[in-house]
Amino acid sequence: MKILVCISKTPDTTARIAFTDNNTQFDENGVQWIINPYDEWYSLVRAIELKEKDPTTIIHLITVGGPDCDPVIRKALALGGDEAIRVNAPAKDSYYVAAQIAEIARQEKYDIIFTGKEAIDFNGSAIGGMVAELTDTPYISLATKFELTGNTALISREIEGGEEIDEVSIPVVVSCQKGMAEQRIPNMRGIMAARTKPLKVVEPTAIDALTSILSFELPPAKAGVKLVSPDNVAELVRLLHEEAKAI
Amino acid sequence: MSVLIFVDQSEGHIKKASYEVATYGAKLAAQLGTTAEALVLGTITDNLADLGKYGIKKVHQVANETLNHLDAQLFTNVIAEAVKQLGATVVIFSHTQTGKAISSNVAARLQAGIVTGASALPDTTNGFVVKKTVFSGKAFANIAIHSPIKVISLNPNSFHTLAGEGVAEVSSLAIAVGNPKVKVNSIDKIIGEVPLTEADIVVSGGRGLKGPENWGILLDLAKELHAATACSRPVADANWRPHHEHVGQTGVQIAPNLYIALGISGAIQHLAGVNRSKVIVVINKDPEAPFFKAADYGIVGDLFEVVPKLTEEIKKMRGE
The missing domain is CATH 3.40.50.1220 (TPP-binding domain)
Structure with a gap:
């Protein structure tokens, strides 16, 4: 069994969001970088659990980015995984990133490719579907459970107002979210082991990005909260009905 | 340059988010001086001609029962083929569970740039620029799509539906549907609650x-x-x-x-x-x-x- 886990570096969930250079660049000043939570808590940990069940499993981690991604990928290796691959190129857009991952996936022939359901910076939800398409592999999105028996995967996925259980033969690409696994904290042994695990840096394949970010903007500031006395709940109902037209 | 919207359905009924996409697609088509058409996969009980009320001129249906269940590969094949047959240059999904399962696959197949989670109509005065939410709603990004075909998935509840008058012309589209690789074993919906x-x-x-x-x-x-x-x-x-x-x-x-x-x-x-x-x-x-x-x-x-x-x-x- 060979599993690929896609890892993205994102700002910490509490990071201050601001922009520089005339609102064209994300302001990285003072930002803490983390493994995208969906990649870490759900896809990586589920892959590690599968390896714990079947120790012959090999887990590769992959990220597309510059050397500044190395601390984050080492942290991921400290949780688990056998080796990491970094495609040495800026993550230009989702198609560019997915095409780089697909290139590696075609060479390595993984049985399972896990991605997070989205990265918390650009909220694209695009990499899994693109990698599946570019490698001609079945795709299950927004998975909350993943069980493997032989070559058959039973996967629960979120649908509008409920859940569906899908059955598919591997290979499969799966985007993961809450429910797949529980967050883990790397232990000292893992951190030490991660230092010597291979981190292979490969040069990118020539692919054109199809989109580019022109600018960012912050949402307009809220006008400020209108407080209503707890003794006058009727006033809140009136405001919601007449002013906000929300009920 | 025609606009094609993907109509998501569940158990024969058009989902609410798809009416938003229809309204959005019709407005974009008007902006581009073209018409908005819709693509429906699977069998359906709702009256598809009613999509005309939201500004859709033509509805194309691939009425194959296999497509009543989502299989990302089959859907990608059929949608990409429909885009080619109909000559669509903008394809719009809703950024819902279904949209997230297929929009980026379709974009990759068509070598089309995609913006997911769009929150407003594209600015087409100079190129094709789509505004989307980023950093989990803490900011917006304006993203230019450079490819000839453009794919957008629209955030639900970010564009209000506008029902007027109109009847869409409904026709069936002949596209071969292969065998699904994904088998749906069970569906568990919370009955009686609002999703x-x-x-x-x-x-x-x-x-x-x-x-x-x-x-x-x-x-x-x-x-x-x-x-x-x-x-x-x-x-x-x-x-x-x-x-x-x-x-x-x-x-x-x-x-x-x-x-x-x-x-x-x-x-x-x-x-x-x-x-x-x-x-x-x-x-x-x-x-x-x-x-x-x-x-x-x-x-x-x-x-x-x-x-x-x-x-x-x-x-x-x-x-x-």
Whole structure:
């Protein structure tokens, strides 16, 4: 069994969001970088659990980015995984990133490719579907459970107002979210082991990005909260009905 | 340069988000001086000609029962083939569970640039620039698509439907459908509840409710408002409420017209899941709760007293 886990570096969930250079660049000043939570808590940990069940499993981690991604990928290796691959190129857009991952996936022939359901910076939800398409592999999105028996995967996925259980033969690409696994904290042994695990840096394949970010903007500031006395709940109902037209 | 919208259906019914996409697609088509057409996969009981009310001129249906269940590869094949046959240059999905399962696959197949989570009509005065939410709703990005074919998936509840007059011409589209590789073993839908991501109004509870046994007042309010119910992460983690109700950065992200937060302090991770709501009401006994800064209306008070009164006042307003 060979599993690929896609890892993205994102700002910490509490990071201050601001922009520089005339609102064209994300302001990285003072930002803490983390493994995208969906990649870490759900896809990586589920892959590690599968390896714990079947120790012959090999887990590769992959990220597309510059050397500044190395601390984050080492942290991921400290949780688990056998080796990491970094495609040495800026993550230009989702198609560019997915095409780089697909290139590696075609060479390595993984049985399972896990991605997070989205990265918390650009909220694209695009990499899994693109990698599946570019490698001609079945795709299950927004998975909350993943069980493997032989070559058959039973996967629960979120649908509008409920859940569906899908059955598919591997290979499969799966985007993961809450429910797949529980967050883990790397232990000292893992951190030490991660230092010597291979981190292979490969040069990118020539692919054109199809989109580019022109600018960012912050949402307009809220006008400020209108407080209503707890003794006058009727006033809140009136405001919601007449002013906000929300009920 | 025609605009093609993908109509998502469930058990023969067109989903609400698809009417939003129809309205959005029709407006974009008008902006580009072309027409908006729709693509429907599978068999359907709703009257497809009614999509004309939202500005759709033609509806193309691939009425194959195999397509009543989602299989990303089959859907990608069929949609990409339809785009080619119809000569569409803009393809629009809703950024819902189905949209997330197929839009980026279709884009990759067509070598088309995609913007997911779009929140406004594209600016087409100079190129093709789409505004989308980033950083979990804390900011927007304006993204230019450079490829000849463009794919957009529209955030649900970010574009209001506009029903007018009109009848769409419905025709069937002959596209070969292969065999699915994904077998659907079971579907478990919560019957009788409003799906969280589709709800106009959401009533949500946090640790301030003190325990699962106190949820009755929240459920009464939700029932009166025909609202979906949600909760904060600590509540889901403590198993007071099911995980699928957890809204926030790592849970479900929602954008209802009205979000009512009861006993939720409003940590930044929670706000990331709800800050696209149009109107936010916060009821909390702590005047320092950060949620008040993000709210439109608030009551500083004991929710155990305020919430039942609120339900009563809404009943009164509605003359019940």
